Amino acid sequence: LIREAVSRLTxxxxxxxxxxxxxxxxxxxxxxxxxxxREGDAFSLDLVDYEAEYLALGIANILNIINPEVIVLGGGVALAGDILLNPLREKLSKYALPVTLEGLKIVQGVLGNEAGIKGAVGLFN
Structure with a gap:
């Protein structure tokens, strides 16, 4: 997302x-x-839409292969909340099999940016 934003901002x-x-x-x-x-900046909304499109494609591939009941988004991007999750949910139907979307929950991870660090520490306990 940052790389695309910098490219467009230049x-x-x-x-x-x-x-x-x-x-x-x-x-x-x-x-x-x-x-x-969130402030309504059309430029940024377009970047969020761009991100949602690629997330939808990637998540749909996972859904189509293993059909999980819950998708947990972690890290800093997950902290975006509904500004990203709503377009993501809308775009999933373009790529995912309909059966995989039935009852699917997409939730935010609770660890935020520290998810990777805490996971790595957990490996050594």
């Missing part, structure tokens, strides 16, 4: 996201994109 600087980071592309974080999208 061409289009007329948006709320660019103003929020004071034009400093090195300090851009996913949180900035989601915050700008």
């Amino acid at each position: 061409v289009n600087k007329q948006n709320l996201l660019y103003k929020m980071i004071d034009g400093d592309l090195m300090r851009l974080e996913a949180k900035d994109i989601f915050d700008a999208a």
Whole structure:
């Protein structure tokens, strides 16, 4: 998401996201994109839609192969909440078999950005 945003921001600087980071592309974080999208910034909303499309494709592949009951999104992107989860849910039907969507729950992980670190520590306990 950051790589795509930086690529687009080098061409289009007329948006709320660019103003929020004071034009400093090195300090851009996913949180900035989601915050700008919540403010209604069309540029950021398009980035969120882009991310939702690729997440939907990847998650649908998992659904079609192993058909889990729950998908847990972790890390910083999961903290986006409904601004990302709602378009993700809408796009899943394009890629996933209908039977895999019946009763499917998509939830946010509770560990946020620390999920990987805590998981790694758990391996040594």
